[in-house]
Amino acid sequence: MTTIVDVARMANVSVSTVSHVMNGTKKVSDETRMRVETAIKESQFTPHQMARSLRSGRTKTIGLVVSDTSQFIFGQVISQVEQGIRTAGQTLVLANSGEDATQEKQVVQTLLDHRVDGMIIAPVADSDPAIFELCAAADCPVVVIDRISGRGIDRVGIDNEAAMRSLTRHLIDAGHKRIALIAGDVGVSTLRERADGYLNALDEAGLPVHTELLVTTDRGLGDHHREIETLLSQPSRPTAMIAASGLLTLGALRAFRDVELTVPRDIAFVSFDGVMNSEFIEPQLTCYLHPVEAIGREAAKLLARRLADRNAMPVTIRVPGALFHGTSCGCGGLVPLTMVAP
């Protein structure tokens, strides 16, 4: 590989002059600049990023930690983040936390060892708060996605509570009183906020909470379709059901199929977050559409802002999503579905 020394020799100037030409850090006469530039072209010189980083302390890389790269939702986030930081001249270093707090801490440390200039993290359920201290100690700015945790940190996510309240309200307006929620792991802040939205909607409407209709799980990412089957097989089965995530929606759909219930004839169904290719699935799901692309975009923007001004006030950005009115809620479009507040 050719180095800056080779270029300097070719152009018959000193190493520092070549550096100044490349970075525009000092005035160089036109004539010298030309010589250097042609030398760079001819030798196809590209500066060694490691050497550059060692000296300057900046690597022009951004770390992104997600819990499962293969999940569709994260694919969208990765795509948007990559695009955002690439156009800003940065490069993406990706790590998978595998929905495990120990591994998350490890990969965060690895990214810090690689001296990323900043980090975007979608924390796991029982994330160790120490990771933020690690980043702070390394003076590495962090943006948290989706799952909100800690104060004094830039965050971007959706308004889970309001969105779920809208969905629940819709079923209530359609006359349902026994509404089940497949809530998932309420240890995850996202899912707990959604469960809160459900409870608040019931409360506002003066409806009682039937604890047997609230399906939560302590841990794990399963789709829980066995539990849902059990619930649906009982004599006092609910007249409506809400799934709190895309994965849980798939579990519910499996359960409906297995116990041979037809939606919306036998039970009304709405979901938080759509599922892929839902346009080909019958019935059309009434659901909240998670604005994943926007979240990725905003996260990249937020980090860029932070890198430009380390002392800016930390902010929390709530990206609005959209509600899709399908046929699965069984209201036949007669009951309006009100938008989530922005």
Added chain:
Amino acid sequence: MTTIVDVARMANVSVSTVSHVMNGTKKVSDETRMRVETAIKESQFTPHQMARSLRSGRTKTIGLVVSDTSQFIFGQVISQVEQGIRTAGQTLVLANSGEDATQEKQVVQTLLDHRVDGMIIAPVADSDPAIFELCAAADCPVVVIDRISGRGIDRVGIDNEAAMRSLTRHLIDAGHKRIALIAGDVGVSTLRERADGYLNALDEAGLPVHTELLVTTDRGLGDHHREIETLLSQPSRPTAMIAASGLLTLGALRAFRDVELTVPRDIAFVSFDGVMNSEFIEPQLTCYLHPVEAIGREAAKLLARRLADRNAMPVTIRVPGALFHGTSCGCGGLVPLTMVAP
């Protein structure tokens, strides 16, 4: 941040001794080693990867270039590759080529500037062969995924021709003679191989090729459902159809819906590659299942092998996929679906 110098001072030894303790590059007495190790722990020292890389010439990073991170198939690949290299102590640097040759070349250069130890590339359709020269010049091993291009390079992919031949053969065995292929951009080697499989199957069966049933496009990633609609609206419409990719399958499904054809009653349909959540889509698609996870895994393994032995013979690994016999082909399970040769 604490550096190796701090540790050396704390342990009352020289810098080089600390280095030797960390890397096990020289024998150090137990007593000294202990002192150094406790000093490392107490100071929470982690070596500066940039400095380390500058000296050693290895960055412990692997570059991965895909054309669209948000596509499900690449999400799977990314996940497997990340896992593979993480367990090997490497870190993943991800770049998006956006299905554009110019951008692809740029990101490859960026990754080389960051001195990745190796690279895995899923090339774009009209990929510039120069990218391989760039890598060769930088002495950076490359593994090519899926789309095969060039010789003397490690490659991992599936046997597109054989898989497509099986699918086509299945429809022929079921009695079809007018079989359409939605082939997509045959400039992409993957898709051309699939088209070849279709043509070879027809040839083996002694059936003529109807060019109007072969829908190809010069460029782009669209799902082409308009073209498919046109084809289906003609009086002499085919009795069976094959879609050559997951995306094209979605286009076909849209077209069937829009022109109100029922599969398999009005037309038989099989697809190369399934679509997400297809278990909830009626009818069940008879299709070839792309072994994406295996491809990602193998790519990581292949690169590891190459890094261990730069002089090994370049190999091409063909990962076998599976065939799923659904109801969309309309044969009612009466006609056997023969496996792809491994």
Added chain:
DNA sequence: TAGACTAGGCGAATCGATTCGCTACGCGAA
């Protein structure tokens, strides 16, 4: 007991860039 050899550790060069301070030169003013 001298000489050879080993173990354990130290010092300094090195990787390839950035960046600060210095020099040499030319020009205008006093």
Added chain:
DNA sequence: TTCGCGTAGCGAATCGATTCGCCTAGTCTA
């Protein structure tokens, strides 16, 4: 003529690790 000053460019220290060669004791052998 001398002084001051701005401009263009050079030299060398520096970032934080790795690694090679050298040094010093201590041990073994003849």
